[in-house]
Amino acid sequence: MKKILLFILVIVNSHSVFSQKIEKMNRVDVDGFYTNPIVSPNGKLVLLTGHHFKGVYVLNLTSNEITQISDKDGSGYGYSWDNNNEMVYFKQKEQKEYFLDSKVYSYSLTSRTTTLMPDIDINMLSSYHGKEKNATTQIVVYTNMTTLKIEAKDLISKRSWVITSEEGQYYNALLSPDGKKVAVHKGADIYVYEVNGNGKGQKIGTGLATSWSSDNQHIIGFLDTSEDGHNVTNSELYLFDTIALTSKKVSNTEVLLEMFPSFMGKNQVLFTDDKTGAIYTATLKF
Amino acid sequence: MAVLFTVNVQSQVIVIDPGHGYGATTSDNPDGRTATEIETALEVGLRTRTLIQNSCTWTVQMTRTTNLNSWISVTQRGQMANNWNADRLLSIHCNAGGGTGTETFYCTQDDTNTPPDVAFAQKIQVDMSANGSWNNRRCVEDNTFLAYHLGVLRYSSATGCLNEIGFVDSSDATKLTSSTWRDTFALSYFNSLKADLNLTCATTPAPGAFTLTTTPECNGTTSQIKLTWTASSNATSYDLYRNGTVYASGLTGTTYTNTAVTVGTAYTYSVKAKNAGTTQTTNSNGTLSVTALDCNPIPGAFTLTVTPECSGTSTRNRLTWTASANATSYDVYRNGALYASSVSGTTYTNTVVTAGTSYSYYVKAKNTTATQTTNSNGTQTVVAVNCSAPGTFTISATAECNGTTSRINLTWTASANATSYDIYRNGSLYASDVTGTQFLNTYVNVGTAYTYSMIAKNNIGTLANSNGTVSATAIMCAPGSFTLSAIPTCSGTSSAINLTWTASTNATSYDIYRNGNLYASDITGTSFLNTYLITAGSTYTYYVKAKNSAGTLNNSNGTLSVTATNCSGAKISENNEVKEIISISFYPNPTNGILNLEINNSDVRNIDYMILDMNGRLIKEATLDSERIIDMSQLPSASYFVRVVVDGQEFVKQIVKK
Numbered sequence: 038m039k040k041i042l043l044f045i046l047v048i049v050n051s052h053s054v055f056s057q058k059i060e061k062m063n064r065v066d067v068d069g070f071y072t073n074p075i076v077s078p079n080g081k082l083v084l085l086t087g088h089h090f091k092g093v094y095v096l097n098l099t100s101n102e103i104t105q106i107s108d109k110d111g112s113g114y115g116y117s118w119d120n121n122n123e124m125v126y127f128k129q130k131e132q133k134e135y136f137l138d139s140k141v142y143s144y145s146l147t148s149r150t151t152t153l154m155p156d157i158d159i160n161m162l163s164s165y166h167g168k169e170k171n172a173t174t175q176i177v178v179y180t181n182m183t184t185l186k187i188e189a190k191d192l193i194s195k196r197s198w199v200i201t202s203e204e205g206q207y208y209n210a211l212l213s214p215d216g217k218k219v220a221v222h223k224g225a226d227i228y229v230y231e232v233n234g235n236g237k238g239q240k241i242g243t244g245l246a247t248s249w250s251s252d253n254q255h256i257i258g259f260l261d262t263s264e265d266g267h268n269v270t271n272s273e274l275y276l277f278d279t280i281a282l283t284s285k286k287v288s289n290t291e292v293l294l295e296m297f298p299s300f301m302g303k304n305q306v307l308f309t310d311d312k313t314g315a316i317y318t319a320t321l322k323f
Numbered sequence: 324m325a326v327l328f329t330v331n332v333q334s335q336v337i338v339i340d341p342g343h344g345y346g347a348t349t350s351d352n353p354d355g356r357t358a359t360e361i362e363t364a365l366e367v368g369l370r371t372r373t374l375i376q377n378s379c380t381w382t383v384q385m386t387r388t389t390n391l392n393s394w395i396s397v398t399q400r401g402q403m404a405n406n407w408n409a410d411r412l413l414s415i416h417c418n419a420g421g422g423t424g425t426e427t428f429y430c431t432q433d434d435t436n437t438p439p440d441v442a443f444a445q446k447i448q449v450d451m452s453a454n455g456s457w458n459n460r461r462c463v464e465d466n467t468f469l470a471y472h473l474g475v476l477r478y479s480s481a482t483g484c485l486n487e488i489g490f491v492d493s494s495d496a497t498k499l500t501s502s503t504w505r506d507t508f509a510l511s512y513f514n515s516l517k518a519d520l521n522l523t524c525a526t527t528p529a530p531g532a533f534t535l536t537t538t539p540e541c542n543g544t545t546s547q548i549k550l551t552w553t554a555s556s557n558a559t560s561y562d563l564y565r566n567g568t569v570y571a572s573g574l575t576g577t578t579y580t581n582t583a584v585t586v587g588t589a590y591t592y593s594v595k596a597k598n599a600g601t602t603q604t605t606n607s608n609g610t611l612s613v614t615a616l617d618c619n620p621i622p623g624a625f626t627l628t629v630t631p632e633c634s635g636t637s638t639r640n641r642l643t644w645t646a647s648a649n650a651t652s653y654d655v656y657r658n659g660a661l662y663a664s665s666v667s668g669t670t671y672t673n674t675v676v677t678a679g680t681s682y683s684y685y686v687k688a689k690n691t692t693a694t695q696t697t698n699s700n701g702t703q704t705v706v707a708v709n710c711s712a713p714g715t716f717t718i719s720a721t722a723e724c725n726g727t728t729s730r731i732n733l734t735w736t737a738s739a740n741a742t743s744y745d746i747y748r749n750g751s752l753y754a755s756d757v758t759g760t761q762f763l764n765t766y767v768n769v770g771t772a773y774t775y776s777m778i779a780k781n782n783i784g785t786l787a788n789s790n791g792t793v794s795a796t797a798i799m800c801a802p803g804s805f806t807l808s809a810i811p812t813c814s815g816t817s818s819a820i821n822l823t824w825t826a827s828t829n830a831t832s833y834d835i836y837r838n839g840n841l842y843a844s845d846i847t848g849t850s851f852l853n854t855y856l857i858t859a860g861s862t863y864t865y866y867v868k869a870k871n872s873a874g875t876l877n878n879s880n881g882t883l884s885v886t887a888t889n890c891s892g893a894k895i896s897e898n899n900e901v902k903e904i905i906s907i908s909f910y911p912n913p914t915n916g917i918l919n920l921e922i923n924n925s926d927v928r929n930i931d932y933m934i935l936d937m938n939g940r941l942i943k944e945a946t947l948d949s950e951r952i953i954d955m956s957q958l959p960s961a962s963y964f965v966r967v968v969v970d971g972q973e974f975v976k977q978i979v980k981k
Binding site for chain 2: 088089090091110111113114115135136137139159160180182183184185202203204206208209222224225244245260261262263265266267268269272296
């Protein structure tokens with residue numbers, strides 16, 4: 038009931054509260070707390086997780102049905118879609134295991150079967166989108182757990198190389214759809230590198246980058262803020278231009294904690310409100 | 324498809340989160356926390372990490388390792404823990420608001436597996452209370468007490484807790500800032516982690532000796548310091564210290580490139596080899612100091628020289644410049660526009676030029692950035708030279724007079740492309756580097772023949788005139804102008820007219836005309852005392868004609884008229900030197916042929932005489948011998964004038980030849 042009231046409040050005040058660069062915002066009508074959504078390549082399905090990234094769920098945006106495919110701790114971090122919208126890749130561990138002992142699994146939406154993938158490393162999971170037929174190269178990116186540098190590996194040739202040659206502790210590498218660029222995080226900032234390891238990182242802004250646009254130019258992300266550094270008191274969506282090296286805030290609300298946006302087609306995004314765990318879609322005004 | 328990674332990390336991953344950090348400066352404090360909290364949390368976190376790394380094989384990471392440039396949002400810190408596969412997340416903070424003691428929070432929001440978080444938090448709280456001698460305030464679920472969820476715990480999937488060590492604004496602060504107590508707090512965390520993970524760390528041999536090498540270098544224009552060290556036996560990782568503090572930790576290789584350096588700044592480095600044991604080994608060659616290189620210096624001053632020249636018969640302008648320090652290449656500008664870019668050497672030859680056309684040049688030294696330096700001596704302008712050999716030409720030599728001056732006028736046709744000529748006279752070089760097409764040779768002797776030839780020159784070569792040697796003889800030129808003066812005077816008691824004139828250039832002798840008639844000819848001097856037939860009171864006119872083989876010229880001041888004075892009363896001044904008056908007599912007169920001359924002064928020698936007919940024509944001219952006899956025997960019988968000049972005095976006597 039509280040969620041319904043909040044939704045009504047958001048819609049009613051959308052013109053007076055929001056001074057933002059998104060429009061046509063709609064809440065996806067599902068119950069429960071969800072976060073870290075990843076929209077499938079065809080825009081019809083969404084990967085979701087819960088508090089503490091526990092569990093993996095698939096949301097059908099057509100029917101608003103949600104299917105749980107994992108209930109393990111940390112299984113909702115770093116999951117991914119295959120390029121054919123048919124397979125989901127995620128990691129999970131048993132309760133007594135350490136996270137580095139996690140194993141990668143695939144889930145088939147068609148057969149509804151979960152299969153262990155022992156050859157896939159958990160650290161490159163987020164950039165793995167299934168084995169590509171007849172491919173001469175297949176690049177994945179990951180954090181080297183010893184050096185905390187971002188590295189790349191060609192799964193075909195087995196060759197690996199360092200992308201972030203500069204000093205620093207890096208995390209959360211996000212590979213572009215064409216596999217040529219990668220957004221990485223160092224401290225509070227986001228940098229974009231050429232995947233081939235040539236050149237230096239170019240800072241595009243501050244926050245967490247969560248999704249590339251299909252044209253490989255823009256990244257959508259968010260930046261959470263806190264009044265005292267303990268709990269999140271606000272969070273807004275940001276659109277980063279990786280060519281102009283600029284960023285702009287695209288949401289501006291007080292009632293929502295917009296987080297984890299994911300591109301859904303060319304101009305649409307899907308994100309979650311971290312206060313309620315509700316899921317929203319909206320259209321970006323470029 | 325085998326894509327497994329081989330990474331040298333242990334399964335147990337601890338992420339220590341020292342909480343709030345500063346921005347770029349300590350005044351940039353987004354979370355508004357005290358320096359005591361920010362710096363204590365980091366220091367205790369670093370010491371905890373050191374304890375783990377010295378004794379255990381666990382992997383330990385930190386969300387921040389510095390105080391500055393270390394503000395990170397709470398969601399980002401949770402994401403770090405997730406990305407780095409944290410099994411335990413320990414967030415270290417200090418309390419504020421008045422109070423004393425330690426407290427720990429855990430976040431189990433919608434969590435069905437709460438026991439691990441609760442157990443971890445309680446172990447941290449119990450140990451910190453005991454080891455830190457703190458008041459045990461509480462260990463509770465965050466939202467229960469705080470009415471909100473702690474972000475860093477909420478967004479992490481690790482088993483985690485947040486410990487507030489003590490209060491920064493009470494007497495607790497004394498312990499928070501104490502190095503000894505910080506060690507105690509770190510040891511407390513370390514032991515809590517070991518107990519919670521139910522792990523013990525085995526003793527391993529100490530890392531062996533090794534040496535460190537530091538090398539300042541450039542990577543393009545970026546200054547960096549490369550550190551390499553020999554491998555230390557038993558070491559599993561290395562910590563790099565810069566300026567006395569840990570700069571990079573957990574390095575598994577034996578090299579490190581420090582790119583975060585400032586040009587010209589000196590840094591000290593040392594490396595500690597580590598393994599799972601507690602003993603660390605520092606590089607044996609001590610702390611090394613090295614200064615970061617300037618990899619992008621501004622190009623230094625340099626100067627440009629432009630030389631027009633020929634390459635065979637092709638004209639070109641050759642540019643050379645002194646090397647510019649730090650320059651990597653040069654751009655050449657011609658007539659104000661970029662003409663050649665990124666020239667690597669210090670010369671450039673501009674071959675696309677037109678002879679006779681002016682070109683201006685300057686050069687910019689460049690390095691790999693936009694910084695450029697222009698040559699210090701400004702724009703250099705040159706004219707491209709003509710590089711064709713001299714063409715054929717002919718010469719001619721003509722003797723001529725320029726007024727009274729004799730000269731040889733040497734002229735020639737112009738030789739194409741020639742810049743100058745050399746003139747040879749009588750086979751020897753006479754004048755060099757002559758320009759134009761004429762040379763007037765005035766240094767000649769009249770009547771002398773001269774031969775001439777010439778050579779046309781330019782910077783390509785030389786060519787002799789095509790018509791061979793030519794010859795010319797210097798000619799005599801007419802007498803030059805002169806003036807006459809006629810002064811009445813006395814020659815003893817005889818009236819006389821004294822004629823004097825300026826010398827006439829080129830004249831070989833003079834003729835004197837009195838009253839319009841030739842009176843005396845071939846006078847070689849420039850004076851004449853006319854005593855003959857001068858009658859006092861009579862007026863006489865005179866002009867003089869200068870002569871040579873080229874012609875004659877009258878004195879320029881025309882005919883002079885003068886009246887003879889009476890000299891009968893003339894006397895010699897007492898003051899003047901007494902001069903003996905010369906008197907001459909001729910005898911016999913009339914004569915048959917031999918005419919004797921008697922002079923009262925026996926010292927007179929070499930007396931000249933002339934015999935004139937009654938019309939003034941010269942009949943005979945000779946010098947008297949010592950016998951002073953004039954032979955007129957060969958002359959027809961008639962009356963003659965005999966004129967004798969003795970000591971400047973003229974004596975004329977009419978003689979009758981029988």
